[in-house]
Amino acid sequence: MRAAPGNGVNPPLSFLRWMAPITVCMLIGPVVAGFSGTLLPAFGFFPALGGQTIDLESWRQLFELPGISASARLSLLTGFTTTAASLLLVTAFCAAWHGTDWFRFMERLLAPLLSVPHAAVAFGIAFLLAPSGWILRLLSPWATGFAQPPDWLIVHETHGLTLMFGLIVKEAPFLFVMTLAALGQTDAERSRTIARTLGYRPMNGWLKAVFPRIYSQIRLPVFAVLAYGISVVDVAIVLGPTTPAPLAVRLVTLFNDPGLQQRFIASAGAVLQLGLVALGLSMWLALESIIKRVGKVWIESGHRGRNDATARYAAAGAAISSVGVVFAGLSSMLIWSFAQSWRFPDALPSGLTLANWTRHFSTLQEPLINTVTVGVSAVSIALLLAIGVLEHEVRNGRRTFVGAAGVLYLPLVIPQIAFLFGAQILLVMAQLDGRWPALTWLHLVFVFPYVFLSLSDSYRAWDERYSRTGLCLGATPTRVFLRIKLPMLLRPIMTAGAVGFAVSVGLYLPTLFAGSGRYPTLVTEAVTLSAGGDYRLIGLFALLQMVLPLVAFILAFLAPGWLFRRRHGMQVTR
């Protein structure tokens, strides 16, 4: 008989009791404080800049900005379309191919893709689709007749289509991996088999028998994707329209304006941004309830579906091309970073060289070191907090509020800009802006949820009988924890650390705001360079961004295997 979740084995340590409250304060504190620091100036109250009264003046000025409603509309449309399309892509692929070799192939292909930061994927797409990009080079001049790159606006396409495309191919792998986790928890294999034996076509049966349960499990990640799409900045700077740009991009420009009065307008804009996300979410909830009603009728109808071979191949084609585009984009970045001269329309550069790397080494050095140190310190703190909270849960036999979805997803769903601006003001007042602790703290806010989500299942599933055995052998709880539990959980702990590190490497806005320009990281430098169009230099930055998380994942995979190389029971079993 397995014991209930809690066990009375280890006495609750008094300092562990404080882990959950401390963690929540560290996560929610900056969000709440930051948001109030945004809200007050939005209504004119900002004593440091002479704003003593509450009024709507900044809102009036905000709505007088040219094209502001177009910007807002664009943001909302981008987030909504992106989320719907990537969810559709993932669902169609899973419905069509779940349980096949194809599906397992995709599983392996997508895992490394997930760790590539958003900005790096965006650069890859730009390198591929630009008029001087790889696709047109491959087609020119034989098919297009171009000897010069055409004067087409592809990368900053005005309707945001390229931006949406870039977001879809980046978010689909994320939703796919979330779906995989949900599939493992819902007995999907057998439900699928039962639907098939009842005569349902594969896609039809999967959508009816499996999808409803999957969706209820991936709902929060979907909300996070939606909120992210509505308020994205880095991808939008690289791929998005400029006349006008999406709202969040314009707000960042306003915040950085030397004219301090602009900050009142920007604050109002940040509140508007939050409103947009709320609007987007309620539109999504409305869509959900419509689909739920229609779906109910559809499920009860008993229709087995028609021959769905075409749809299945279409789903596979869409999934493969979206993955292919990302891989091609990243490869073209790799080639650019080693390219000698690469004239249009040559398909490949004239030769490969290390000169780009050596020449720009000094440029890369500081951002690289900053990225690594901030990432490693934020991840270390996040792991300490997560293990502390989880250990307290296990010892106390009760879940804490840290694991509650509302707490973990809050920093992921509230638009970053809505609280980062206020957080920066507070940091400036505390004279902490542009310093390492502030930067690490803000990174922690975004890193912790992923670390916790990644670690909690393995941690809670660990067989507590091992620790009971250790205790009955006379070992103290501390010794049992250090000698038995931590080593046995080393692999999930390191994997959670790698996930967190990948998140930290990709964080753009938090770095921009907390760093006050004094802490350039790979992502902030690359996005700054994007306007310049030096493919080689951008390629170097983007490539490093991609390599760092990869190194972390390889380390997390190999290190436990190497440390316990003579212990078969500690190896990954497939």
Add this chain to the structure above:
Amino acid sequence: MNSAALQLHNVTLRLGGRVLIGPITLSVGQGEVVTLMGESGCGKSSLLACLCGTLPRAFTASGTISNAGVDITALPPESRRLGILFQDDLLFPHMSVGQNLAFALSPAISSRQRRRERIEQALTEAGLAGFADRDPATLSGGQRARVALLRVLLSEPRALLLDEPFSKLDLATRQRFREFVFDHLRTRNLPTLLVTHDQADAAAARGRVIQLQSGAAGN
């Protein structure tokens, strides 16, 4: 009263206010094996957890437990000197066979040489000579079970609890391991409490058999 025994006095287990087991008053003498029989799910394992001091918080226990004349009711698990064997061997997968045993061996034996000798000696007696550096994962089920018993014995418990330790072994291994366990217990004169639902286990234990009522249970 036999002060060298494992004694339970009015031990009662409750889950959500409902009595699961008890009250049990029982004394297990030196070298004696008492078998508690009962359907799975009647709370046998919870009773052992209660004796070890590892009872999940959802349960409440009352009564007193003493081991070798010491009242252990309020002691933490690591101070109770009660060894336990589960259905699974639960060898620590990240340690070698020898490290697993060294983990259990009292730190009072401080010389590395002495510790190494004690472990080798124990392994040899169990027919596992030269296994100290082996990876537990490379051992057969029967070998692992024996190492698990050696591990608990090396921690020098004053009494032993067996939680269906034979049930996951195949038939041939089961009989051999059963004899191995009971031989060791008798030579060491350990008071032992065995819970099982297998009649053959009870017969091999050759001791008192107490039937736990499954009517009061069923969680």
